[in-house]
Amino acid sequence: MSALIRQRALINPTQAWSRLPPEIQQEIGRLAITMGLGHMGVSAAIAPRSGFLAAEAEGLSGLCRLIADRLVEAFDGDGQPLLPDLTVLGIKACRTCFCTDAFGCPEGCSWISSNLCSSCAQDARGSF
């Protein structure tokens, strides 16, 4: 089965963040810290669980709201989010399907080259 992957536009999160005004950058930082600490508390199963769950969820929903309101360039013409370029964060990703070591293709894959996974290499050979 050949997976047809719609070519997606990537957004550079570092550039997007750097173009925001300082007060929005600060708000993003506060929300990210809140979400991260909430997630760590939930993952470590420490009390009060509902407090950590709330911190994680409120941080994430606040981030989404702020991105939707203030980062117009992060969305395509249909209002769908662009895919963040993970390589900017130093994360190795496939150039075709954007899978990573932590989130590989559903059928399983390995690295064929520094930026191409075995699933996509197979698709390229199988296409005509």
Ligand SMILES: [Zn+2]
């Ligand atoms: Zn791939």
Ligand SMILES: [Zn+2]
């Ligand atoms: Zn893959």
